[in-house]
């Protein structure tokens with residue numbers, strides 16, 4: 545049986561990942577978050593701060609946890625308001641999870657990295673899987689540090705930590721504090737008949753993925769039997785790339801009235817430092833990654849509910 549602990553379980557990815565993993569009778573799920581859920585969950589939930597190592601030791605031992613999905617993170621835009629706090633939370637929580645992995649023989653850990661590991665010196669089209677990386681946000685720096693630590697701990701302690709570099713994730717709920725949140729915010733404005741003021745210029749192009757594809761990617765990655773060196777990567781994945789203008793037009797084409805004006809702020813500089821598309825061939829060739837959702841399918845799926 546997989547006895548799974550999830551941190552950041554009430555976040556954009558955590559909410560759906562917990563539901564999806566809990567549908568499998570072979571999985572026991574212990575969801576944790578710093579916040580309390582607003583409604584009852586179909587799986588066990590404990591309010592907990594992942595910086596509290598001792599409390600997590602208790603959770604891991606009491607529930608005989610053997611797998612961890614560590615999703616807690618301060619994202620790119622929020623991170624810029626508090627670089628010290630962002631380093632502390634993103635890195636110290638990572639270290640706590642790794643330490644649990646080592647001390648309590650956790651068999652597999654998932655931790656998401658991000659396209660924020662790239663900086664504006666990268667070629668913006670099909671950013672390569674492996675290249676020199678110069679992130680320009682504290683969030684990106686913590687993600688790059690996490691990627692390096694993953695490999696360090698693999699060599700040092702033989703830990704099995706798996707990772708993908710997520711682009712902007714699209715779902716009905718925004719991640720909160722990310723630079724790619726405009727897509728979800730715009731969608732919600734269309735549904736609520738509100739006007740949307742976009743903080744990025746209309747033609748800013750960024751890589752995106754629909755939440756269903758992101759969840760499928762995480763699950764596929766965690767099931768793969770890797771050969772030795774294949775585990776060292778945080779794999780690039782993406783569904784499609786879009787601009788605020790393309791996304792607004794696609795929503796309007798679905799019959800929604802949507803008025804958007806554009807007032808770029810500090811997030812424009814962050815977005816300008818990220819690639820427009822990433823090269824995800826390696827994920828495809830090693831563990832069969834292939835997205836199922838394009839822009840049209842994403843919108844149809846979100847709007848049907």
Ligand code: AKB
Pocket residue numbers: 619620621657658659660683710711712713719721722723724725
């Ligand atoms: C953000 O915008 O910060 C995140 C990301 C791309 O990692 N969605």
